[in-house]
Amino acid sequence: MQLLIRQIQGFAPDEAGFSAGKKLAKDGSFTKLYTDESGLLLFGECQGSGKNPYNVSVDFAGGGEPVCRCSCPSRKLPCKHAIGLMVCHAEGKAFTAMPIPQDILDKRAKLEKKATKAAAEKDDAAPKKPRTPNTAALKKKIASQLEGLALCEKLLSEIATGGMAGISPQKQKDLSDQSVKLGDYYIPGIQKEFRVLLACFEGMGQDPEAAYDAGMAQMLELGMLLKKGKSYLEKKAGDPALNLDSTTGIEAQLGHAWQLSELAGLGLCKKGCRLLQLSFFCYDNRAAMQYEDTGLWLGLDDGTVYLRQNFRPYKASKHILQEDTQEGVLPVEMLYVYPGGLNPRMRWEGASLSLAATPGDLERALSLAKTDYTAAVKEIKDQLKDPLSDKNPFALLAYSRIGMAGGGYCVESESGQRIELENAGGQDIPDTLWLLGHFKPDGPGAALCRFKLSPDTKKLTAAPLCLIDRKRMLRLAF
Numbered sequence: 382m383q384l385l386i387r388q389i390q391g392f393a394p395d396e397a398g399f400s401a402g403k404k405l406a407k408d409g410s411f412t413k414l415y416t417d418e419s420g421l422l423l424f425g426e427c428q429g430s431g432k433n434p435y436n437v438s439v440d441f442a443g444g445g446e447p448v449c450r451c452s453c454p455s456r457k458l459p460c461k462h463a464i465g466l467m468v469c470h471a472e473g474k475a476f477t478a479m480p481i482p483q484d485i486l487d488k489r490a491k492l493e494k495k496a497t498k499a500a501a502e503k504d505d506a507a508p509k510k511p512r513t514p515n516t517a518a519l520k521k522k523i524a525s526q527l528e529g530l531a532l533c534e535k536l537l538s539e540i541a542t543g544g545m546a547g548i549s550p551q552k553q554k555d556l557s558d559q560s561v562k563l564g565d566y567y568i569p570g571i572q573k574e575f576r577v578l579l580a581c582f583e584g585m586g587q588d589p590e591a592a593y594d595a596g597m598a599q600m601l602e603l604g605m606l607l608k609k610g611k612s613y614l615e616k617k618a619g620d621p622a623l624n625l626d627s628t629t630g631i632e633a634q635l636g637h638a639w640q641l642s643e644l645a646g647l648g649l650c651k652k653g654c655r656l657l658q659l660s661f662f663c664y665d666n667r668a669a670m671q672y673e674d675t676g677l678w679l680g681l682d683d684g685t686v687y688l689r690q691n692f693r694p695y696k697a698s699k700h701i702l703q704e705d706t707q708e709g710v711l712p713v714e715m716l717y718v719y720p721g722g723l724n725p726r727m728r729w730e731g732a733s734l735s736l737a738a739t740p741g742d743l744e745r746a747l748s749l750a751k752t753d754y755t756a757a758v759k760e761i762k763d764q765l766k767d768p769l770s771d772k773n774p775f776a777l778l779a780y781s782r783i784g785m786a787g788g789g790y791c792v793e794s795e796s797g798q799r800i801e802l803e804n805a806g807g808q809d810i811p812d813t814l815w816l817l818g819h820f821k822p823d824g825p826g827a828a829l830c831r832f833k834l835s836p837d838t839k840k841l842t843a844a845p846l847c848l849i850d851r852k853r854m855l856r857l858a859f
Contacts, residue, residue, distance in 0.1 A: 382420045382441060384471040387705040388734065392446060393464055394457045395702050402464025411469055416476040423470055424482065427462045429453060437462040438485060445714070445731050448492070450485075516623055522567055523618045526635055529566020530611050532559070533575055537603060545582065545596045546589075553582050570634035571610065574603050576668040598836050602772075610635055630721025630770070641728065644717045654716040654729075655681040657738060657746060659777070659829045659847040660858055661706035664809035670695050673809075674704040677775055677829065677846070678727070681710065681742065684749030686775045686829070687718070687727040709735035710742050723764055723774045738854065746849050750779035750827035754798035758841055761832050773807070773831050775846075781825045783817070783848070790814055792828050792843070805831055805844035805858075813845055813857040826850035 393399035405411070405427060412434055413426040424438035437451040439459070447467075449459035470476065536559055540548065548556075556579055563572040581596035613631055617623060625632050627647045633639065644650055660677040674691040693701040714731025751757040757776055764770045778800065780792040790802040804812040810831065827850075830843035846858040 382734075384467055385708070385735075386468065386471050387707065389464060389467045389471060390702070390705055391707075392449075392459060392467070393702060394459070395700060397699075398457050398459075398461050399464060399702070401461035403468050405461060405465030406468035406472065406474075411465065411474075414466075414469055414474060414476045415479040416470075417481045418478060422481060422485065423466050423476065424479075424485065425466060425476075427465060429462075435462050437466050439463050439466050440485065440489070441734070442489065443492075445733055450488070519623050520618065522636075523614050523623075525566050526568050527611065527614050527618075529563055529568045530571065530607055530614070532566070533563060533568075533571055533603075534607050534611075536575070537578075537600060537607070540578070541600065545593055548582055553579065567636035568610075569636055571603075571606065573669045574599070574606060576670070578603060580668040594836075606634070627720045629767070630719070633719065633721070639719055641717050641730070644719065649718045649720065651682070651716045651718070652714065654713050656687070656711045656713060656716075656729075657681055657709075657742060657854075658707045658711070659686070659849075659854075660856055661704075662810055662858055663703070666809075672698055672703070675809075676704065676706070677724075678711075679746055679749065679777060679829075680716075681745050681749070684777070686724050686777055688724050689728070690726055707735055709737045710739075711735050722771055723760065723776070724771065740851065743849060743851055743854065746777070746854075747779065747825075747827050747851070750777045750849075752779045752794060752796075754778065754794050754800055758800070761841065762834070765834055773805075773833055775829060775831050776843075777827050777829050778843070779825070779827050783820075783822055783826070783828060783845075790817055792830070792845075795825070800830070801840075801842050802830070802845055803833070803842040805846075806833065810844065810846070810858050816857050817845065820848060820855065822848075823850045823852055 389402075390399050393402065410429075411425055411427050415424050416422060419442070421441040422438065423440075424436075426434040427437055428434045435451055435453045437453075437460075438449070440448040440450075442448075447459070447463075449463035451460045451462045453460055453462055455461070536556060540556070543552070560572060560575050560579060563575060578596060578599045581592050581599060583592075610631065613626070614635070617626075625637065625643070627649065641650075656678040658676055658678050662675055664673045664675070666673050672693040672695075674693070676689040678687045678689060679685075680687060689704075691701070691704045693703065712733045713729035715729060717728045717730070719726040719728075757778065761774050761776065764774055765772060778792055779794065781795045782793040783802075784790065786793070786799065791799045792802060793799045802814060802817075804814050826848055828843075828845045829847035829849075830845055832841055832843050834841050844858075846856070848855045848857065
């Protein structure tokens with residue numbers, strides 16, 4: 382069994398526990414390190430502050446996340462001792478092969494019996510009725526959301542009337558204070574977009590022209606979002622059932638936090654999926670006042686490029702574990718897919734350890750890449766027409782050739798269609814084109830690209846983030 386530090390970090394309950402576990406592994410607190418013949422059980426002793434060492438074990442025999450046990454009084458699961466034990470294994474420290482202790486065998490049997498009983502009860506149980514919504518509370522929330530949209534519309538009108546160049550520092554402060562108040566109306570998506578607009582003012586002193594263009598584009602987008610959001614909420618308020626829209630991302634944009642049970646009830650879930658991470662990046666989103674960890678995953682069953690996002694607000698960032706990149710293929714028991722877009726956000730339950738990507742996995746990824754660029758571009762442009770959609774969608778494109786052509790970089794399909802490649806041009810993803818000069822393609826392959834539509838020329842370009850051929854996968858942005 383191979384353990385990676387980033388996998389262990391994913392098991393940790395928080396950043397503090399992960400750091401404490403690494404420290405224990407480094408300072409020699411583990412006096413005994415054992416493993417069984419299969420290598421799926423790690424156990425040993427760790428010296429704590431008391432006289433007697435703690436007995437700690439980490440059991441991977443179940444196939445999913447490990448079962449961690451420790452005699453320490455910590456309520457965290459896994460505790461720092463279990464994390465430290467895994468770190469010792471990942472760093473190659475010597476583990477002595479020993480028979481499995483009887484107490485662990487007994488605990489395994491108890492867990493297996495409990496799981497068998499739970500499975501039987503689940504099979505016999507009648508389907509649960511959907512939870513009846515509190516219509517009074519929902520109507521009150523919708524009224525508050527409409528009030529918030531009206532406030533944002535008023536602020537946007539003030540900016541448009543005075544002009545971006547005429548916004549004084551004091552007015553900027555007043556607008557910033559008002560943006561905080563938008564958080565009281567259950568419209569976090571609107572609040573975020575308004576803060577993105579305010580961030581454009583900060584660039585007026587450095588590059589006025591670029592800041593003005595960005596601000597005008599953001600005002601237009603925000604105006605359309607307010608119009609569509611108002612229309613949707615007014616229609617929803619008149620619906621006696623107050624049904625949720627499961628076809629677009631408007632619910633999340635206006636403040637609804639989807640529960641996994643809701644997604645499952647709408648059929649937005651899949652069993653037994655295999656995922657391949659194509660790219661991963663972290664971004665300090667100052668406008669939203671949060672850190673964002675984004676992983677791009679290819680569903681090896683259907684070719685969908687999914688987003689897995691982890692948001693860490695500044696005020697709570699120390700309590701939320703930062704995600705890390707993952708290598709290989711990740712099997713998951715249940716995949717939940719959020720509504721909306723070509724790259725829907727997803728979450729999973731019951732993830733196993735990542736498996737090294739095989740040549741067959743790479744061949745599968747290549748077979749799922751889009752070969753018809755005309756159809757791919759049409760699909761992307763159709764999404765960009767929706768003001769609620771992601772303005773920088775991703776797609777995996779099959780190419781017969783990638784490199785320089787006509788003075789710039791491009792990808793070319795087998796039929797001769799071309800898409801121009803450019804750098805992402807944003808703060809969240811670094812420049813990648815310079816890396817193509819060091820890449821020697823081994824035959825045809827596929828490129829994960831992030832698309833961008835120029836507001837002036839309406840030209841669609843793509844930024845390459847990951848390249849795949851039959852022998853390897855090369856990440857350009859990380």
